Amino acid sequence: MKLEKDSRILIVGLGLIGGSYAKALKKQGFRVTAIDTRPEAIAYALRENIVDEGYTAVKEEAVRSATLVVFALYPKVFTAWIADHQHLLAPGTLLTDVTGVKSCLVYEIQAMLRSDVEYIAAHPMAGREVYGVENSDEKIFCGANYIVVPTEKNTEEAIALCERLGKTLGFARISRLTPEEHDEMIGFVSQLTHVIAVTLMTCCDNTHLVDYTGDSFRDLTRIARINDGMWSELFLLNRPALLRQMDLFLGEFARFRELLDRGDEEGMREKMRLSSARRALFDKK
């Protein structure tokens, strides 16, 4: 298993992220094949030269000839694909993914997978508020974080290759987390923030506010345009971690409310100074 110019990469699921992977890998000179059930996606990708080959159904020859398969599917579709089609994979094939939740998925797939292929989980921390290969853009990976999520079943060789894939795609920082660490972290930085953004838009009929609002509200609600099918599935698959993170936030929000309610200016200022100091670290990187 190597990531060399003669690697044949198959991308299963040619949406925004799958399409962005295809663009980045094609530009690096790799041969890229894609499978997606949406005919428009495949037609577009072939026309725009984003992939070398594309199919709207699982094509045996395309799967068998791949040395690296990237799954960019919704979690449940991904699991079903492995169950239905793993017999088509060539021995030694490396599988990876882009899925936003891990514990509920990684162990299940590794448990059902043939022993002569290997699945190493990864999560590219990049996205846009628009969907589909038509909006794909490999530049979203530039400066972003890429997380490799190995388990005890993974070989060092596969982990290293997955890290090289992250670098090849253009990610700025490559990290490793366990599935459990990943899910807790993602529950906080990604899922909780989406819940907050959605709640800001649904807690009152605020559509007229566009005439008054400053950048703060725009920034906090940018991600409130949300793919309801995908995100509700991700939330439910990470329910315990997300509920924990929501409760953590709720408790602290209630503490701040209490400080304001009793007019504790110094208490509020202390929170603001801690917040400023912590956030300043983010701006340095």
Place this chain on the structure above:
Amino acid sequence: MKLEKDSRILIVGLGLIGGSYAKALKKQGFRVTAIDTRPEAIAYALRENIVDEGYTAVKEEAVRSATLVVFALYPKVFTAWIADHQHLLAPGTLLTDVTGVKSCLVYEIQAMLRSDVEYIAAHPMAGREVYGVENSDEKIFCGANYIVVPTEKNTEEAIALCERLGKTLGFARISRLTPEEHDEMIGFVSQLTHVIAVTLMTCCDNTHLVDYTGDSFRDLTRIARINDGMWSELFLLNRPALLRQMDLFLGEFARFRELLDRGDEEGMREKMRLSSARRALFDKK
């Protein structure tokens, strides 16, 4: 009272916003004087030709010769300035401000003000996470919202002039709200969002997350670098409205938590679709 090229504009408080006003108005050809207690601010502004005249104390001649005075001070300092120095103003002078809270301020100042000058409140919805005239930039007004906040005491002439000032500064949309409408609105779009950003940074020690986070968390916490002195004062002066908006948000957040907790996928998707539809309106403008 007119906003003409021979208007003499005095800016009291030459920080980020006062400095940005000065830059915008100087570029439009107005004669701009500034008063700020910080010697470095005045020295910088004179050196950089941001103002024509600058003083570190209240200079009688500078106040008397002004036809328009813009107050860019913390709320309590603003009120104290009027009490102490309003006798220096020439009859017919128009006063306006940039303060982020209104009901607690506007009626009090209008009640104490001499009857031969007029104060028309305004709120430029623009800012940055950095402070001081050294970081001022008139481009922050471009595309932003400007809100005029008249009361029954204001003349149509003053309201119209204040609106022209907003246009002259480069704001894209000029609106009118009552002080009460303004404070409720600002409690939601600005103050609540700052409480959320601060809470996200203080609810756990998340400084290590910079290695994993995507854009969502960065966007939601950009405003978590916050001037604790100014914002705690603004929060306390708008306490009832901000508490109402926090409770509105809390209630809806708890409802979403309940949907997740009982696995109500369709309920969550409904919230997400409403959120997406509402947020889409913002992107059109």
